[in-house]
Amino acid sequence: MTRWILVFLLSALAVGVSVAQVAPESPPGRIIAHSAASTQIFLGSPSLAVLPDGTYIVSHDTFGPGSKEDQVSLFASRDKGVTWKSLGQVSGQYWSSIFVARGALYLFGTDRSMGTPVIRRSDNGGATWTTPLDTSTGRFPMPGRYVTAPVPVLVDHGRIWRSFEIAEGGDLREVVMSAPVDADLLDTTAWSSTTHLRSDRRWLNGDFLSWEEGNMVSTGQALPSVVMRVNSRQGQEKAALVSLNAGADALSFDPARDFVDMPGGGKKFTIRFDARTKLYWSLTNAVLQNNGHENLERVRNTLALISSPDLRHWTIRRVLMEHSDRQKHGFQYVDWQIEGNDIIAVIRMAFDDAQGGAQSQHNSNYISFMRFPDFRQTLMQRPAPAPG
Template identity: 60%
Template sequence: MKHWFGCVLYLASVLSAFGQVLPASLGGKVLAFSPASTKVYLGSPSIVILPNGSYVASYDTFGPSSNSDTATLLASSDKGRNWKTLTALHDQYWSSLFVLKGFLYIIGTDRAIGRPVIRRSQDNGATWTTPTTDADGRFPMRGRYITGPVPVLVDHGRVWRTFEVIDGDDLREIVMSAPSGGDILDTRNWTVSTELASNKAWLDGKFLSWEEGNLVETRGGLPAVLLRVNTTVGPEKAAVINFAQDRRTLSFNPASGFIDFPGGGKKFTVRFDPQTQRYWSITNAVSNDDGRTNLERVRNTLALIWSSDLRTWKVQRILLQHPDRSHHGFQYADWQFDGKDIVSVIRMAYDDDHGGAESQHNSNYIMFLRIPNFAEP
């Protein structure tokens, strides 16, 4: 894998101000900025394309000075060249945007390590419903949940979304789904799968946890779940979880369910493209010769990767890279197909006029990035 790390595309200028446009060849733009001195860091970006062609993006904040319970939404009506702030949604966190039957939805938790909530907007994100009961978006679920802006899949006549429930030191995977033709704001219409536990003995004892599962369509069968896998050392892995026909029971075979996945130790989004007949993702790929480096915090490379079968992944191209791993990161990329392009939003730790990011993890920017002609080498 060393050869593709030579294909480096550096950012051509130092970001120094909110709203600065990145190099035109990248189609990038800063959507939000927070200096490290504020102790408020930017995270959980999500993006969706509305039926009218406009983009809506969201992000939240974390860190010592953040309440960790609010999502901010922005919109662009000119393909990402200019953006405006729409609103801030309190008690909305770690959230995914999606469109169903012409309406815009957001689903996540009500706070960090909170409980699932869902909202709907009928005016393209300007105003939103408020989840107060199980009839209008507040799931009556006990426990503590974590997630990220993972894909919401509409497949087999249902809407599907993953969460992880905390059980001691284990993150147990669950999948929630509802009929796509019904009222998905009424949480009583949703079905919750069985909880799938993990095991620290997997991968010869190198397994730590799994999280931030991607629901992906398969060729003819029920959706599968592709999970981020945290391990003590590389090479990085992802885990493939399957459904039983009852749409409630999850299963995992540790002998065959782990796959090599560039960047699998960090959050990623996977989607299937019917035009190329490939699965695509944007990840923090790391070469496999890094010894005992903590790969979970190596986020200084952003790569576009693909697979024809969900199991064997190849790097298409390097999108962004910086030689420093400690204070530079292009991470948590969420994205959508837009014709021959991919449009994405990225949590970014990078240089600024205030001393730069606190670390590669504690990001000071949210960036919009267009990837033109993504299927070309």
């Protein structure tokens, strides 16, 4: 566990050096992209896929006053994440998950200018992409404004699954879309979607604000479930477990039993199942010390490795990164994959740079790649203390 800024300040004071004269710390990991805060272009929505030949592909978008907010940038690494090469940009694409199906690469998110889901395919490793012009080429005829993030795309029960939220009536309502694994994924008629599941501000004794950025996760026997990030006013961070009905055309949620305590559940997370340990794993912004007065949704300065046997009971296994400053440092929106004994991850990061650092912990200035080796060894160690 590292606390860069505290060590830096104490060292500077001890030798009588002005803080302004000391060079900023280098951000952790292999830097894929950087944008100075002065540009008002902030880096978001990282997503990671691994091609059949072992090439890593990363996508991200941008947000903020200087951004078009409707474009995805792509990068490739052919040396296990050591170096990265730009593959260019795709316009008319936002909040996108990148994934591999039957050897092809896909981007599945929204066209933010129109608010509708769109999906694209690349048959050459991300060098060129199809254009979603109509229902046969990846543009969904779904009215409304859809909201999402680079959430996991799951293959389960012979289908490909992805979650979205739709803004309706002042509410973010959950929707799950799926298609047969052998379908033409650009043919939108191959996809089906559930009815829209609404939320209720009266939940959690009136502290519930919204849910979003749902993870499709396999449950083994039944159809997949959705694990959703929960935004709330106060209290221990939680996630929401949403179920699919047998026909996969409707969703259900019981607020009396389906809110679960999850360290970091108030910020975006990715959950994946590991067949070797038979555990669900995630990298989250767990809040290790909660003074009861902070906005926990913006506490993103700690990255913790957590696991669960059942999606309901979560344990912090290891604190991977921590910074003592919560205002301008964050390790957030982590997307990741299991590769052998390691976790490979791409992180939306707010950290120091030579231009004065990030504008805030939310308005991130880096996209960084990191490898966390031997993650399963945490099962042989004493779990980290629960947040509180």
